[in-house]
Structures are given as structure tokens and as C-alpha cells.
Amino acid sequence: MSDSSTPLIVPAGAGPRGPQAGAFDDLLEGLNPQQREAVEYRGPALLIVAGAGSGKTRVLTHRIASLLRTREAWPSQILAITFTNKAAGEMRERVEQLIGDSARGMWISTFHSACVRILRREADQFGFTKAFTIYDSGDSRALIKRLVKEHEADALGLTPASVQSKISKLKNELADADSYARDANMNDPVERMFTDLFRAYQRQLQKANAFDFDDLIAQTVYLFRAFPQVADVYRKRFRHILVDEYQDTNHAQYALIHELTRPVSSSTDVGGGMLALMDEAEGASLTVVGDSDQSIYAFRGADIRNITEFERDYPGAKVVLLEQNYRSTQNILTAANSVIRNNFDRKDKRLWSDQGDGEKVIGFTGYSQHDEAQFVADEIEQLRRQGVDYGQMAVFYRTNSQSRALEEIFIRAAVPYKIMGGTKFYERQEIKDALAYLVTVANPADEMALRRIINKPRRGIGDVSVETISSFAERNGITFRDALGHSAELGFGPKIQGAIAQLHNVLVEAQEILLPSNGEIPPPTSVAEGLQVLLNKTGYMDALRASRDPQDEARIENLDELVAVTREFARNNPDGTVLDFLTTVALVADSDDLDDASGSVSLMTLHTAKGLEFDTVFLTGVEEDLIPHRISANEPGGPQEERRLFYVGITRARKRLYMSLAMTRAQFGEVSAAMPSRFLQEIPADLIHWRQSPGDVNGRGGSQSRALNARRPGGSDRWGVKPLGPSSSLKPKSTAMDKFPGLVTNKVRDNGDLELAAGDRIRHDDFGEGRVDAVTGEGAKRIAHVRFDTAGPKKLLIKIAPIAKL
């Protein structure tokens, strides 16, 4: 009924047969034939296979615009799903640009926000309230940790991390504790324990009136399956469903889409006419866009088959292939193609560009990750001087920890940068604390949140007291939160009793501000106001100010920023409530706050980079064990997924692509030798111009690099080469990776303990015997300056050079 405003009758002038010719010529302008077809096609199911940079967002927005323009659909009948909020915002903006205000009323959002919206509306149907909160992975980890401890599950080898990831996987497969228990071997104590934990976890969530990330999707599917009438409301409403990045959907998301595109189950008329009923009998029309070569989320349940088997799932589906790339130069695309074609069982697809070859990929090998970072920084500065905007340059890496070295060097080199992701703002302790205060007020059932802040700042309420309160609540059949209101009956001394009463009062005061008991609708500024009351009157701020921990100063700043965020939120959402605020905050992704990155270089992981593009891209850490990551080696499909990740990285670049690596890499204090990634071998030699090849660095390359080595002036106390001025382009280029067979597939050599001193004689596999002149550097980065009897002077990295002491 809530949708009585949604017109169910198709507007006059349009029919199921499609738009009239000429109704949207301008929307087709500048599109290639395949893109046009993807915009114009009308039918129950359409799969757009969109290679990287092939203009899929353009196609998608123009398709939506055309549906609206021709009045085939009302805005409210359109549901478009994207992967990030940022992508959703962009899409909405672009559709509005095309057709103006009439775009209002569309649902363009992520899977998660769409589900939250549905769940909020329907929560009461199945044991939750509209005030439910959303647990991010940190929250659920904390809960699972507690449960693991309580159940003493660690004795069976179950760690919080393993339990969490297993539960997450199961939920993505739409399994619950019961269905798991049916299939599992219950004689195995570990399995039994896990089932218990899963059940307990789910019970706690329900009790806390909370959903975790995976629940948002899975529970929506359950809801639709358990209450077909509810599902019908949405089936009637959404007549056109479009899903972006379809290759990254997991089973639960697939099922959700499937439920939504089903024909309405009940025939009870809710006011629509005949025509509407006929339409609904067919189910909504579904458009999915994706590229199986860019599927990089299998680790969290994405099922590549959702896209590869689309035609089977939706018989009669139309498939459109977009292969022309409008983003990159041909050299970049050729590199990308030559890497990705090493994945078997993929449909061959070849991106092409008419933009010309462009520049070659530039390669660099540093002695250490700092050396590598210095190269990147130098190049960035050089490009900047040539007029390239910082905002048009990006540095990618496989793991977040790699950002550290880059940051250090960038700070020193005064390169403005912005890290996307990493330690996220909303995952900082103080921010989580502040949010937990808000949650405690907004959703009193959420015991987790209250437990988090009950002793922050220190109030003298430790574990023992918390348990006392908890059992009091249980005995009296009230919630933990309500127990705080009975401070006098808890049996504490005056100090603790006072502290509890104090906390209770502040929470009540904030509640009056955020959710007035007289039912009045609070002004949009109430979130900021309530937050400040909570932070100030609880003494949280004072405690930070009084602290002499230098980190706490930054924490205060962060909290100020959070208050600013709430103000901003109030401006953008005049009727936003605390719950809306908390929802938004819970669902923001790393890539979402990309806008203010202008004017600085963007640093991010390869995963975060998906969907973005930059003029200049630096792919760093192109090493074995990093990309492909060591852990992926044992996972089925792991190496292939890593290759796709690498492919995604390459295809982000418009004009210039750099690939760099280091010969040694420090991981928590220890330095170890690194090897060039196997993926480098997959790129044709003539596409890469090595400024400094792996061979140059360890003195074991082909003849060209020997010559190069011999010519290079030694004696610098920096390990890396000198900053690369224009003269460096005079260097002869080194050649392909296959000139360095020993560097790629062989086992890592480790001469870690080899002690060398000036005067020692050594033997090198390639250069023969020689005498050590000097040793510089420390630890794994020690470099021997050797004068070989026949090959002349060389610099060698002691740890990994193929040498032996005589």
C-alpha cells in the first residue's frame, strides 16, 4: 500500500514493444553501434559484457535516461544497483544531467543501502524494529571474539577470525546455523562448537536488534521468501532493474535479484489496471553489466558464474559485447590483454583502442621499497613539472601495509597525497566510541555498543561490574540498557553507583534531543547536538584533553571532524534522523570519499582502484608473493584472481603506466628478498621500457645490463640510482623478463648470514671470482662492492646475489 503513489499503468505512448524511433536520438549520439544496441534493446534480460574502459557507465545512464524520456518507466519503477555509494552518486548525477529533475524517485544505490531501506520498512514483520543498527566487520569481530572466549572455543582451534569468515561465507551462500548443522558432521567437536557459536552469534544479533553486513542481503532474501506479499510490493514497484559490476555479486545478491525479477506471486489487485498486471506477469526487466575479467571479489563470495551463466539463468537474454576501449592507449591495452589471456576458461575478449600506441610501460626496480618509493616520488614531481595534475596520478599497491614506505617518502618529498582506504576514519577507536554512544541512544537494545562505551572514559566500571549489571538485567527480565536506570539496586558502592547514574542521565538527555519522547520530529541539527552532549557530558572529551598521550590530540581533532560530518549530514538531509546518519556512516566505503582527492596523488589498493581511472598509474610492488599474493597460491582460483587484479590495475591507466618493484622488502622489522612477479613475464618485452631492470639491480642480467652495470658510476651512498633526470632516457633499455630466468621462478636465494668484509674473495655464478672492495648498507640491504677479475666492478645485494665466499 505504501506504493499507491506509484503509477502502475504504463504511460500512454509507450508500449512493451519498445520506444518509438527518434524519441531519444540525442541519447544515442556519439555511441558506437554496440553501445547503441545496449541502450535501445528492450526485453526481459540484457547482459552487457563491458570490457574495461568501454563506456559502460555511459551506456547504463543513457539506457536509464531513455527509459524515462520515452515514458516507458517512471523514475520510481527503476532500481539501479552499483557497488559503491560513489558510483551510485555519479550515476544519479549523470542521469539528471541527461534528463533533469524527472530523474527523481529512482532508487540508485548499493545492494546494502537498498536492502537497509527495505528492511527498515519491513523490520517489524520479523522480529526486529525499525531502529536496528548495522554491525560492520569490526563490530561483529568484537562480538564473535566475546563468544569464542565464553565458549572457550579457542581450545578447539577456532579463532575469532576464522569463525567470522566462515559465518560470512555461509551467509553469502544463504545458509544459516540450522542448515549448516544439517550438513555438517556433528560428531566432530569442532563442527559442533562452530554451530553453537554461529547460533549464539545470530541470537545476539537478534537480541541487539542488529544486522551484520551479510545479513542485510541475506535477511532481505529471507524476508521476500517468507512473505511473498511483501516481495510483491517491490516486484510491482521495480519494473526495470539494472545491476552494475555483476561479476562481483555473490550468491545472496544473485538470489535477491532473482526474487525481485520474479513475476508477482499473488494476483490480488492493488489498484493496477489490466495492462499493469500483464506487465507484472512477466517480471521486471533486468539489465546487468559486468566483465568477468574484472572479478576480484571471489574471496568474499563473489561468484563469477553469476555472469558466465547469465544466459542459462535468464533464457532468451540478449548479450551485447563492448570491446572498444575509450580510456587507454594501445600499448597499455596490449599489456593488459597479454596478461589476462593467461587465464584459462575465459571467453576471449580483446580490448582495442583507436588512440594510438602511446608511451611504453615504464619499469623500475629498486633495491628496497624506499628506493622504489623514491622513484615514484621523483617521477611524480617530474610529471608535475610537465604540467600533469597531481589529481590525475595514482599509486596502487596490493596490500595496505605497502602504503607506509610510500607515505614516508612522499612526506619527505612534499608530494601531496591522499590515501584511500587504509585505516578508515570510521574505524578509528574514538570514532567508533562516539558512534557507539549514538547507537546506544538510537537502539537501546544494542548491548554491544553499550558495553563498548560503558567504561569509556574510565568510570571504574570494569568487567566484574559489567557482569553484575548483566546478570541483574537477566534476573529482572530487562535489558542491559534499562538496568542502568536502576543504579541504586545493583549493589555497587557509591562511586560506581554514581558513575552509572551519571551515564544513565546523559544517555536520557541525549535521547530527548535525538528522539524526543513527545513524538516531536527533531530538527536536523539534533544529531550534532546530541553527539556533543554525549561527548562532553560523559567526560569523554575531557579525558582526551587531560591525557598526555600524543595520539589523543589527533583523536580530539577526529571527533571535531565527526561533529562537522553530522552538520554536513544535516544540511544534505533535512529530515535525516540519527538512524539515517548511522546507516550512512555504516555503509560508506573507502572509495566513497574520493572527491576531495583533487590536487593530491591518490594512493590505494588495487581493489579500491576498481572502477576508477587516472592519466598516470603507478603499479608498485610487482613482486612474487605480493601480486600474486602468497596466500592466494593455495586457494583454488587464487592465482587467476590475482591476475585479474593486476589486469584491473593496468586498465585504470589512460596515458602512462609505471610498474615498479623492489629487490628487498621489509615486513615487520625483518627484511627479505623479493622476486619480480610472474605477471611481468607475461608482458611482451617491447612494451616495457626498464629504467632499471631487475637484472641491473642484482648484477645477474643479460649482456646489456652488464654493460650498463659496468658503466654506472658507483660510490653513491644511496642504494638507489640517482634521481632520474632527462639523461636517464639515454640509457639503453633493458629487455624482457625472460632475460632473467633465475629471478622469476626459482626459489628465493637467501645469503642472509653471509658475512663479507673488504678483502674477501668471492665467486659469482655469472661473473666468476672477484675481490670485495667495500660493504655498505645494513642487514638485508648490505651491498658488496666487488671488483671481478674478468667482469670488472659490480655492486651486489649480498642477501640475494648468487655468490659464495671463497
Added chain:
DNA sequence: CCTAGCCTAATTTTT
């Protein structure tokens, strides 16, 4: 209940 100090474990990617 709190704090300091020692020990150890971990580092893949994230809506």
C-alpha cells in the same frame, strides 16, 4: 579497578 611493562602474534583484498 587500573597501569605499566613484557611477550607474542600477525599482516590480503572489503561492501
Added chain:
DNA sequence: TTAGGCTAGG
């Protein structure tokens, strides 16, 4: 290297 957990002492 560092964050978190654990212990002992206040």
C-alpha cells in the same frame, strides 16, 4: 614494527 593480550603490583 606494532598492536593487543596477559601479568603483576599498586
